[in-house]
Amino acid sequence: RIKxxxxxxxxxxxxxxxxxxxxxxGNNSCVEHGTAALLKYYLGSTYTYDTIANxxxxxxxxxxxxxxxxxxxxxxxxxxxxxxxxxxxxxxxxASSTPVLSAAITEINNNRPCLLNILTCPQYYDHAVSAFGYxxxxxxxxxxxxxxxxxxxxxxxxxxxxxxxxxxxxMTGVYVTRVQ
Numbered sequence: 001r002i003k004x005x006x007x008x009x010x011x012x013x014x015x016x017x018x019x020x021x022x023x024x025x026g027n028n029s030c031v032e033h034g035t036a037a038l039l040k041y042y043l044g045s046t047y048t049y050d051t052i053a054n055x056x057x058x059x060x061x062x063x064x065x066x067x068x069x070x071x072x073x074x075x076x077x078x079x080x081x082x083x084x085x086x087x088x089x090x091x092x093x094x095a096s097s098t099p100v101l102s103a104a105i106t107e108i109n110n111n112r113p114c115l116l117n118i119l120t121c122p123q124y125y126d127h128a129v130s131a132f133g134y135x136x137x138x139x140x141x142x143x144x145x146x147x148x149x150x151x152x153x154x155x156x157x158x159x160x161x162x163x164x165x166x167x168x169x170x171m172t173g174v175y176v177t178r179v180q
C-alpha cells in the first residue's frame with residue numbers, strides 16, 4: 001500500500017476450475033510452457049502437464065518455430081504456434097493476438113485463460129506468462145481526490161508454481177494471445 005491513498009476493488013475474476021502451475025524446462029521455452037498450461041486447463045485430467053509441455057516443445061521444433069537449443073518463439077509467431085498445439089489436441093478453437101491488454105479481461109471474464117507476451121516490466125523481459133485472473137482497483141489520493149485505475153493480472157510465469165501478479169501500468173509492449 002502507498003501511504004496517502006485509499007484503495008477500492010472495482011472488479012475481479014478468476015477462471016473457474018483449476019489452473020496449473022508449471023516450471024520451465026528448456027532454454028527460452030516460456031511460450032511452449034504457457035501454451036501447455038492453457039491446454040491443460042481445457043484438457044483436464046486427460047493428459048499430464050508434462051506430457052502436454054513436451055508435445056508443445058516437440059511441435060515447436062518439428063514445425064520450425066524453435067530448436068532444441070533455443071525454444072524462443074517470437075511474438076509474431078506465437079498465435080500460429082498456439083493454434084498448431086490446439087489443433088494437435090483436436091480443438092477447433094482459433095488463436096489470435098492483439099496489443100490491446102484489456103482483451104485479457106474479456107477472456108478471463110469468459111473463463112478463457114490467455115497468454116500475456118510481455119516485452120518489459122519490472123519482473124520480466126521478453127517473457128510469456130499465462131493469465132487466468134485479475135483484480136482491478138481505483139487508487140484515490142486522499143489529499144486531493146486524484147484517482148488512477150490499476151489492474152493486477154493473476155499469472156503463472158514458469159519461474160514459480162505459485163500465483164504471481166503483474167500490473168498493467170508497469171508493462172510495455174504487451175500482446176494478448178487468446179484462444180476462442
